[in-house]
Amino acid sequence: MAPPRKILKSLPLVGFGQTPMELDRRADWENFALKIINHFRSGNVALVAETGAGKTVIALMAIIAKDWRTLFLAPQRYLAGQHQKLLDRISGERVPSQMYTGLTKKRDWNSLADRIIFATPHIALNDYRRQLIDLSQFDLVVIDEFHKAIGDYPYVSLAQVASSKRLKILALSASPGGDLEKIETVRKNCRISHWLKAEIKTPTKNEYLEMVKLDDNLKKIEQLFLSLLRDTALDLTCYGLTVNEKKLPTIKELNRLKECVDSLKGEEVFYPAISAYARYAKLRHAYAITISEGYGSFLAYLEKLRKDQSRAVHDIFQKNDFHEIVALARQNQLNHPKVYQLLQLASNLKERGKTALVFVGLKDTAEMLLDFMERYKIKADIVFGGADKNLSHQEKVLDQLADRQLDCLICTSVMEEGVSIGEVDSVIHYSMPPTEISRLQRSGRTGRLRSGEVIYLAIDHALDTNRYFATKRKLERMKEALRQNSFDPADSETIRYHKRKIDRTLPLI
Numbered sequence: 235m236a237p238p239r240k241i242l243k244s245l246p247l248v249g250f251g252q253t254p255m256e257l258d259r260r261a262d263w264e265n266f267a268l269k270i271i272n273h274f275r276s277g278n279v280a281l282v283a284e285t286g287a288g289k290t291v292i293a294l295m296a297i298i299a300k301d302w303r304t305l306f307l308a309p310q311r312y313l314a315g316q317h318q319k320l321l322d323r324i325s326g327e328r329v330p331s332q333m334y335t336g337l338t339k340k341r342d343w344n345s346l347a348d349r350i351i352f353a354t355p356h357i358a359l360n361d362y363r364r365q366l367i368d369l370s371q372f373d374l375v376v377i378d379e380f381h382k383a384i385g386d387y388p389y390v391s392l393a394q395v396a397s398s399k400r401l402k403i404l405a406l407s408a409s410p411g412g413d414l415e416k417i418e419t420v421r422k423n424c425r426i427s428h429w430l431k432a433e434i435k436t437p438t439k440n441e442y443l444e445m446v447k448l449d450d451n452l453k454k455i456e457q458l459f460l461s462l463l464r465d466t467a468l469d470l471t472c473y474g475l476t477v478n479e480k481k482l483p484t485i486k487e488l489n490r491l492k493e494c495v496d497s498l499k500g501e502e503v504f505y506p507a508i509s510a511y512a513r514y515a516k517l518r519h520a521y522a523i524t525i526s527e528g529y530g531s532f533l534a535y536l537e538k539l540r541k542d543q544s545r546a547v548h549d550i551f552q553k554n555d556f557h558e559i560v561a562l563a564r565q566n567q568l569n570h571p572k573v574y575q576l577l578q579l580a581s582n583l584k585e586r587g588k589t590a591l592v593f594v595g596l597k598d599t600a601e602m603l604l605d606f607m608e609r610y611k612i613k614a615d616i617v618f619g620g621a622d623k624n625l626s627h628q629e630k631v632l633d634q635l636a637d638r639q640l641d642c643l644i645c646t647s648v649m650e651e652g653v654s655i656g657e658v659d660s661v662i663h664y665s666m667p668p669t670e671i672s673r674l675q676r677s678g679r680t681g682r683l684r685s686g687e688v689i690y691l692a693i694d695h696a697l698d699t700n701r702y703f704a705t706k707r708k709l710e711r712m713k714e715a716l717r718q719n720s721f722d723p724a725d726s727e728t729i730r731y732h733k734r735k736i737d738r739t740l741p742l743i
Contacts, residue, residue: 238271238299239264245298246326255435262434263288267295269430270404277427278403280380285408285678287434293376293404294321297350298329302373302402304350305343307358307392309379311335312625314352317378321350334358343367355388362395369399380405381416381671383423390423397425408678409671413708414715438685439677443702445694446575451566452525458555459521466514473498473507477514482696488515512546523596526697527665528570529563530602536560568606572693576603576664579689580612584641588659591635592644593676595665600644603664607642614642647672663690666701670708 236244242264250256266281270292273279283289294317297304308314318333331350334341336357343351343366361367369375375396383389383405396403405424411417420426448456460482467479475494477483483491495511498504516539524532539547550556568574576592583590594600600616607614615631634640635658643658661680667673680686692698 235301238268238296241299242267242295245295245324248323248326250323259288259434262432263292263295266292266430266432266434267299270296271300273428273430274402278397278405278425280405280407280410280421280424280426280429281432282407282410282429283432283434284436285675286436287408287432289406289408289432290317290320290378291324292432293406294324296404297374297376298325300373301349303346303371304374304376305358305367305369305372305396306350306352306376307355307378307389308352309355309382311337311354312628313378314354318350318352321352334361341366344371346371355392359388359392362392369395369401372401374402374404377403377405377424379407380424381407381410381420383420393424409674409709409712411671411712413711417712417715439680439688440685441677441688441690443690443692444575444579445692445699446572447694448525449569449571451562451569452571455524455559455562456521458559459517459524462517462550462553462555463514463521466510466517469510470507470514473503473510475507482521483518488518509545509549512544513549516546516550522697523599524559524563525695526572526693527594527596527599528573528602529567530570530573530605531596531599532563533560533567534598534602568609572664572691573603573606576662576691577606577610577612579662579691580607580614580642581610583660584612587638589635589638589640590642590660590662591658591679592642592662592664593667594644594646595668597646599665600646603644607644612641613639614644615640617643617645619646647676657686659686661686661688663688666690666692666698667705668701670705670712673705673709 235241247260250260270279270281281289281292283292293306296302297306306314306317308317314333314335318331321329321331329350330348331352332342332345332348333352334343334357335354338357341357341361342348343361358367362369375392377383377389377393380389383393393403403425405420405426410420421429463482464479467477470477470491471479475491477491491514492511495504495507498507520532520535520539523535539550580590580592592603594603597618600618604614604616615634617628617631631640631643635643658680661677663673663676667676677688680688690702692702
């Protein structure tokens with residue numbers, strides 16, 4: 235077998251560019267692939283790099299250079315399929331592979347003719363437990379998006395089995411965790427010994443925070459909601475519960491309140507207290523989506539409430555303030571300030587010939603925005619995950635976006651992790667990302683091949699701004715944690731120093 239460096243130099247990389255910057259990136263990919271190969275001599279490796287830096291390319295180069303038979307795990311079926319296509323481009327279709335998901339009826343995991351098996355972790359773990367996979371037939375397990383390796387996610391069990399079989403483990407992520415404790419958790423769960431941080435130059439990504447002021451209508455609706463919430467908070471205090479009627483509760487505070495209500499079980503006040511709590515939680519949710527998502531999202535939630543026969547919902551519909559909120563929302567659906575601002579922004583991008591990926595937190599919001607964009611003659615579509623995921627539709631609209639047949643693609647979290655999208659000019663966070671990891675992943679859908687922009691469209695209210703600044707701080711802490719624990723593998727003194735450090739430290743090689 236030829237030396238790894240010679241094999242890497244001979245790879246065709248079909249469809250990859252030949253500009254000076256792209257040739258420099260290829261050289262970086264080859265060097266990091268060789269580093270992975272070298273570090274496997276003393277333990278498992280995690281490769282951490284910015285979104286769009288080429289982590290998957292580096293991993294596949296290392297695999298091809300050593301001809302390791304590999305189980306390549308990815309959290310989504312579509313992502314696993316994209317990785318397989320990327321392998322064919324890198325190798326010129328010279329490396330036999332298969333992709334197995336829950337949709338694959340016949341799965342031959344143990345055929346040595348297939349050098350790489352791409353699979354989702356749930357189906358791989360299920361087939362292993364059914365004794366359909368002989369892991370001794372593999373040399374390496376790749377864990378893509380390894381920040382998911384927590385709790386009972388299949389990555390944890392699969393890494394444990396791979397380690398017990400003495401297989402190599404290569405973990406990939408742009409965002410291992412928001413602090414050292416989280417990073418240490420996934421390190422242990424993936425049996426990682428060495429961290430390789432790939433500093434690869436990527437195009438400029440400009441970020442903007444665009445604040446949207448509440449208009450008079452939304453301010454009036456807010457006051458009506460706060461009045462309803464205050465009245466319900468006072469009801470809860472009558473049952474001996476501590477509620478601050480002057481302050482909107484956070485989700486954590488709401489969960490703690492639920493625990494206090496549950497502690498009343500067996501007492502006479504339990505049932506009226508649990509009904510009052512349900513009313514409080516539903517009003518809080520309705521308030522939040524009305525302020526930060528739009529009137530259409532609220533009206534969609536209203537239809538769900540109409541089907542709820544509980545006493546809590548009955549009490550809500552008895553309130554005149556609630557009926558006034560509904561009337562105001564119906565009269566002003568298109569005039570919600572955040573919706574209006576997005577439509578102006580999308581229209582401006584269209585005029586400039588730019589494409590956009592719009593991230594939302596709710597499917598109802600996506601459907602509302604799609605309807606409004608069509609009225610504005612903006613060519614758009616939506617992609618959902620979960621039970622509503624349609625892989626053929628997803629592939630179709632991604633191709634349309636890449637070919638600029640669409641101006642905007644509205645999506646939920648299904649598009650945030652690793653999915654390769656034809657270069658998008660802008661990412662718009664219509665809903666603020668819930669975690670630092672989702673913030674990094676979603677923003678990483680632009681600025682991959684050329685410069686891009688990331689726009690946070692935040693209503694000027696704590697519901698949006700608190701989440702924006704919280705995830706920003708956590709992301710900065712994560713990057714700082716990785717910087718503080720990095721060192722040069724060529725520095726033998728530094729390596730000896732890190733080897734003496736206790737197990738909880740994270741040597742970033």
